[in-house]
Amino acid sequence: MLTPKFEHLVKQLQVLPGVGQKSAQRMALHLLSKKRPQGVSLAQALETAMCDIKECSRCHSFSDDDICPICADVRRSDSELCVVESAADVMAIEQSGAFRGRYFVLGGHLSPIDGINADDLHIDELIIRLKNSAIDELILATGATVEGQTTAFFISDAARPFVGKITRLAQGIPMGGELEFVDSLTLHQALQNRAFI
Amino acid sequence: MLTPKFEHLVKQLQVLPGVGQKSAQRMALHLLSKKRPQGVSLAQALETAMCDIKECSRCHSFSDDDICPICADVRRSDSELCVVESAADVMAIEQSGAFRGRYFVLGGHLSPIDGINADDLHIDELIIRLKNSAIDELILATGATVEGQTTAFFISDAARPFVGKITRLAQGIPMGGELEFVDSLTLHQALQNRAFI
Incomplete structure (x- = not known):
């Protein structure tokens, strides 16, 4: 609207998930009027991340180096593979700290x-890894969706x-979930998997 | 969480308005897993915009050049100044097309x-401009807030x-506004400024 470079930025910002024309415009105006140095830092962080972050050659998670910090961490147990x-998903589980x-x-x-x-996923590689290493427990933490199951x-x-x-993540009522608002499939699972207290 | 470069990007993304830790992480993951070339384009657009977009020397709006496209447009009327x-705000009014x-x-x-x-705003410059040019109508389109008024x-x-x-923007019930949901100050203004139909 205002200038070609501004319009171009607004268009490019819309590649971000959940960002449409209106929010992109708000973001561009905010950066231009109040946060130019931070905008430049963001541009540099973006460029570095897009060009330098690769896949860890052991676990296929994101990594700055050939091996990611989790695979390289000697304090972590080799006997459990998730x-x-x-x-x-790696990030979500890491944030749980469990x-x-x-x-x-x-x-x-x-x-x-x-x-x-199966050929499109790293399943063959996973099986080879299981064959060649002593893993006590394999935790299948795929989504609780039809495809994940x-x-x-x-x-x-x-x-x-x-x-x-070989285990799966438990299925049941989420923390803070009030029974009346829990869907019936989840309730079904929660009843089936009920446990002694 | 995953890698230093990823963490750095997540932190930098939080400079965007309305973006917290969670959304920043979602944005970074989205770009890294599916939109790397677009992420690089975004980085470049950001850097260009932050470094190259300046203030128009005539109207103080954003501009790629010394004079912005609106001030440079010979088809626009010089007799009305908003x-x-x-x-x-320029962008919002331009989008209305009015x-x-x-x-x-x-x-x-x-x-x-x-x-x-007054010294912190461009008020002196505005008054000089009014003195030196033939403007028929000055539209004061500041916000409908105490400070704007x-x-x-x-x-x-x-x-x-x-x-x-010298005029002000009309104040009243916004388009699509249902009376029962309009606040009483706005209703007060709308009643005071009622017009013949």
């Missing part, structure tokens, strides 16, 4: 309808010969 | 409590000797 769909083993990122979930088969079943079949203990 | 607080004159951006509003006095009154006093017609 399989997730994406690097975002896991101190290693991760393996599949790069998605099986979804024949979208043409995503299918992926977990597929991997558990293939991994069975190499790992003694 | 005074606004910020470049964002004005074809020129703008003048004050750079804020009078707010003695925040230490913003104060600013408008202050300018109208100073501009009175040089302009015949």
Whole structure:
């Protein structure tokens, strides 16, 4: 609207998830009027991240180096391997602080309808890793979606010969969940998986 | 969380208005996993905008060049001057398509409590411009806030000797506004300013 460079910035900002024309404009105006040095730093951080962050060659999560900090951390346990769909899932589990083993990122979930088969994920590589290392427990932390569950079943079949203990994340009522607002599928699962207190 | 460069990007993204830790992380993950080339373009657009966009020397709105496209547009009328607080206001009025004159951006509003006095805005320059050019109508399009109204009154006093017609934007019920949800101050204004149909 105002100037070509401004319009270009507003257009480019819309690549960010959840950012439309209006918010992009608000962001551009905010940076231009009050935060120019910070805008430049953001530009540099973006460029560095886009060009330098690669996939960890062991777990396929994001990494600055060939091996990511989690795979490189000698204080973490090698006997538990947690399989997730994406690097975002690694981050979510890390933020919970409940896991101190290693991760393996599949790069998605099986979804024949979208043409995503076992070959498109890192499943073969995972099985080879299980074959060649002594893992006590394989935690299949794929999503609680149809595709996530299918992926977990597929991997558990293939991994069975190499790992003694294969587990899934518990399904049930989320923390703070009030029963009347919980959907019936979740309630069904929560009842089936009820535990002694 | 994952890697230093990722963490740095997440921190920098939080300079954007309305973006906290969670959304910044979502944005960074989205760009890294699916939109790297677009992320690089965004970085470049940001850097260019931050470094190259300056203030128009005539109206103080944003501009790529010394004079902004609106001030440079010979098809626009020189006889109407619209005074606004910020470049964002110029953009909002331009998007309405209801004005074809020129703008003048004050750079804020009078707010003695925040230490913003007439000297901190471009009011002197505005008065000189009014003195030296033949403007038929001065539209004071400052905000409908206490500070915006104060600013408008202050300018109208100073501009009175040089302009015949000084106006304010109409105040009343916004389009689509249902009466029961309109606040009482707005209703008060709308009743006072009622018009023949």
